[in-house]
Amino acid sequence: MATETRTSAGELRAFLHGLPGVDQVGADERAARLATRSIKTSAKAEAIDLAISMVDLTTLEGADTPGKVRALCAKGVRPDPADPGVPKVAAICVYPDLAGVAAEAVRGTGVGVASVATAFPSGRAPLEAKLADTRAAVAAGATEIDMVIDRGAFLAGDYLKVHEEIVATRQACGDAHLKVIFETGELATYDNVRRASWLAMRAGADFIKTSTGKVAPAATLPVTLVMLEAVRDFRDATGRQVGVKPAGGIRTTKDAIRYLVLVNETAGPDWLTPRWFRLGASSLLNDLLMQRRKLATGVYSGPDHFTKD
Structure with a gap:
């Protein structure tokens, strides 16, 4: 993996x-226009099957x-026990102390274990604690780590601190993939989202992720x-492909x-695969299953047909 791990505060800033500014009105209009596509x-x-396979x-x-x-x-692993044709999800996402439980439960299924880490x-925690959090999750069986950046440092312009924490966490992950969470609801501007994206990718992120799901607005x-x-x-500039994960508020x-x-x-x-795109969600899967059943049978099963957990 080619990453830019050596940099100075001045060069990074x-x-x-120097990145091109984001046309906020244009971005909003394009997203709204694409949302109307049928x-x-x-x-x-x-x-629907592709979306199921992308769910964390x-x-x-x-x-x-x-x-x-x-x-x-x-x-x-088996989203609809009555239909073995339903694809399994991409990963189960849990706190570090439960990563071992999840790893044992999905062993041999091909479903990943994603663990949130870094406080x-x-x-907001010392780097040593964040790295210990990460290493513990990986040791317990996590195959993916979802870390959060220090938004306070980023918003204060201390980009080098954020960069160095991502680099250190990437190293602590070992063979596990690293998803870097921005908490975009706190970044305030699209320009900041673009800067955070490039900062994380330069530091070695395998995925960039919108949100924790704990702050509104999320994805x-x-x-x-x-x-x-x-x-x-x-990817055009470096040849390295990085994934994207919107999370929080994706329900239907x-x-x-x-x-x-x-x-x-x-x-x-190229990004339309679970390898490069994920949907972080807790309630989305049930709606996907209900709509899938309706397409197959013509009958809307209703939410009680599927388990809530």
């Missing part, structure tokens, strides 16, 4: 502030238990569009399909 019924069935099925609550995580894993969701189509443009341009099949259209029209079809 000059690079990030797809044929035959394509909708394929889109998530539980990040203080009341999470090993039993809840095992149930979530069983659902991720999620605030990102939005315009913000995701800006991030998709960034990964597209980064209609929402999911809008994101798939956005990916195809912005970054291109």
